[in-house]
Amino acid sequence: MSNWRVGAEHELEITGLTHEGLGVGRVDSRVVFTPQAIPGDRVQVRIVHVKERLAYGELLSIVEKSPDRREPSCPHAPLCGGCQLQHMDYPAQLQWKRQQVQDALERLGGLEVEVLPTIGMDEPYHYRNKAQLPLGRQGRNVVMGFFQRGSHAIVDLSGCEIQHPLITRLALAVKTAVRDLGIEPYDEVRHSGVLRHAVIRVSFAHSRLMLVLVTRTRELPRAQELIARLTGEIPELASVVHNINPQVTNVILGRETNVLWGDEYLLDAIGHVRYAVSPLSFFQVNPIQTKVLYDLVQERLHLSGRETVLDLYCGAGTIGLYLAARAKKVIGVETVVPAVEDARRNAKLNGITNAEFHAGRAEEVLPRLIREHAAVDAAIVDPPRKGCEAAVLEALAEAGVPALVYVSCNPATFARDLSRLTGLGYKAGPIQPVDMFPWTSHVETVSLLSRT
Numbered sequence: 033m034s035n036w037r038v039g040a041e042h043e044l045e046i047t048g049l050t051h052e053g054l055g056v057g058r059v060d061s062r063v064v065f066t067p068q069a070i071p072g073d074r075v076q077v078r079i080v081h082v083k084e085r086l087a088y089g090e091l092l093s094i095v096e097k098s099p100d101r102r103e104p105s106c107p108h109a110p111l112c113g114g115c116q117l118q119h120m121d122y123p124a125q126l127q128w129k130r131q132q133v134q135d136a137l138e139r140l141g142g143l144e145v146e147v148l149p150t151i152g153m154d155e156p157y158h159y160r161n162k163a164q165l166p167l168g169r170q171g172r173n174v175v176m177g178f179f180q181r182g183s184h185a186i187v188d189l190s191g192c193e194i195q196h197p198l199i200t201r202l203a204l205a206v207k208t209a210v211r212d213l214g215i216e217p218y219d220e221v222r223h224s225g226v227l228r229h230a231v232i233r234v235s236f237a238h239s240r241l242m243l244v245l246v247t248r249t250r251e252l253p254r255a256q257e258l259i260a261r262l263t264g265e266i267p268e269l270a271s272v273v274h275n276i277n278p279q280v281t282n283v284i285l286g287r288e289t290n291v292l293w294g295d296e297y298l299l300d301a302i303g304h305v306r307y308a309v310s311p312l313s314f315f316q317v318n319p320i321q322t323k324v325l326y327d328l329v330q331e332r333l334h335l336s337g338r339e340t341v342l343d344l345y346c347g348a349g350t351i352g353l354y355l356a357a358r359a360k361k362v363i364g365v366e367t368v369v370p371a372v373e374d375a376r377r378n379a380k381l382n383g384i385t386n387a388e389f390h391a392g393r394a395e396e397v398l399p400r401l402i403r404e405h406a407a408v409d410a411a412i413v414d415p416p417r418k419g420c421e422a423a424v425l426e427a428l429a430e431a432g433v434p435a436l437v438y439v440s441c442n443p444a445t446f447a448r449d450l451s452r453l454t455g456l457g458y459k460a461g462p463i464q465p466v467d468m469f470p471w472t473s474h475v476e477t478v479s480l481l482s483r484t
């Protein structure tokens with residue numbers, strides 16, 4: 033068909049949005065996905081990639097604007113892969129996120145469960161505490177920023193609407209210093225050059241920064257000059273870490289990490305709990321909404337102080353430690369060993385003596401933990417995007433754990449797991465989406481499941 037080929041142009045009505053934030057339109061009965069288009073838009077697109085029943089379009093112009101459309105406030109929005117929904121009003125994003133969860137539960141999980149309105153942010157800007165910024169060259173220029181949508185070309189950062197301003201300040205200082213000192217950025221195509229990524233973390237509680245410089249090579253040339261310059265320019269910089277990643281890979285961090293200057297950990301706090309976060313540990317990226325999320329978990333579990341609570345996929349022990357004062361015992365499980373060490377250190381840091389943490393995969397460690405503990409009264413599961421192994425859910429059900437709080441960052445795997453848990457005798461209360469990532473297509477949910 034001549035209208036179904038790369039280069040063909042079409043006018044489309046956008047009627048939906050994929051979970052990646054692409055506008056959904058149709059040409060006859062075939063689907064076209066277009067970035068930067070939202071429901072209610074009528075747009076002119078050019079087909080850029082064709083498969084049998086679907087195609088990807090490039091937005092050429094907006095013929096008629098959706099009432100939910102806004103002018104992106106970030107100049108990088110049309111290209112940058114960091115945000116997908118800069119062109120959508122914030123209340124419409126919140127509504128869409130709720131709908132996305134509802135749709136996933138119905139279509140993928142075959143479930144009818146109440147989904148509450150998404151809890152958004154009062155000020156949905158500059159909320160991120162972590163940026164992973166690739167470096168490269170464009171011509172003679174050193175560039176550093178975010179990957180373009182669907183490519184590894186780098187959008188050279190000049191500002192960012194969602195990062196904490198200190199992250200942007202340090203990022204710009206790193207880029208200038210790297211250029212001035214002649215430190216060669218990594219060349220992904222040739223697998224040559226030195227500096228691959230700058231990973232920057234900021235503590236919202238203390239306004240302190242950690243910089244992780246990821247190199248292909250064992251050496252970071254002119255490291256001392258770089259540190260002297262950055263610490264002179266940015267007094268909030270508390271730690272400079274060197275991570276070595278010699279592999280040909282998209283994974284950012286390598287195995288070897290050495291502190292070059294300053295602190296080994298970044299100290300932060302969520303509510304009443306203090307956390308020391310090491311360079312390789314998972315820590316939620318939106319600390320303001322993390323408090324909302326952890327308060328919700330606490331509220332849903334309604335602990336009396338007599339319960340033994342499992343915290344599966346616990347990262348640096350953050351949720352379990354947040355709840356520890358209300359439980360008899362907290363038992364965390366996490367696969368990343370440095371995160372488990374962080375969790376133990378974090379317990380000490382807060383004077384918490386009723387929490388223990390185990391290194392290993394939840395599916396392997398859980399059966400033993402259940403055998404060892406007479407009764408588990410509640411479990412929190414907060415898995416990565418791929419969700420839980422069936423064995424984890426089966427072990428929880430077999431042990432008769434009466435209450436589960438499932439924290440999910442992926443509605444599709446959440447729907448699958450909820451459907452499995454329903455089959456295992458659990459019933460879900462209302463699902464609460466929380467917007468941890470404004471202007472992006474990501475959604476987080478919390479729900480309490482009780483044994484029927």
Ligand SMILES: C[S@@+](CC[C@H](N)C(=O)[O-])C[C@H]1O[C@@H](n2cnc3c(N)ncnc32)[C@H](O)[C@@H]1O
Nearest residue numbers: 314316345346347350366367393394414415416
């Ligand atoms: C979404 S994070 C949650 C972290 C923590 N609950 C928090 O709020 O900061 C998921 C965590 O699961 C860990 N993880 C991934 N697969 C795992 C597995 N099979 N068993 C245990 N932990 C796992 C990851 O390393 C990561 O720290």
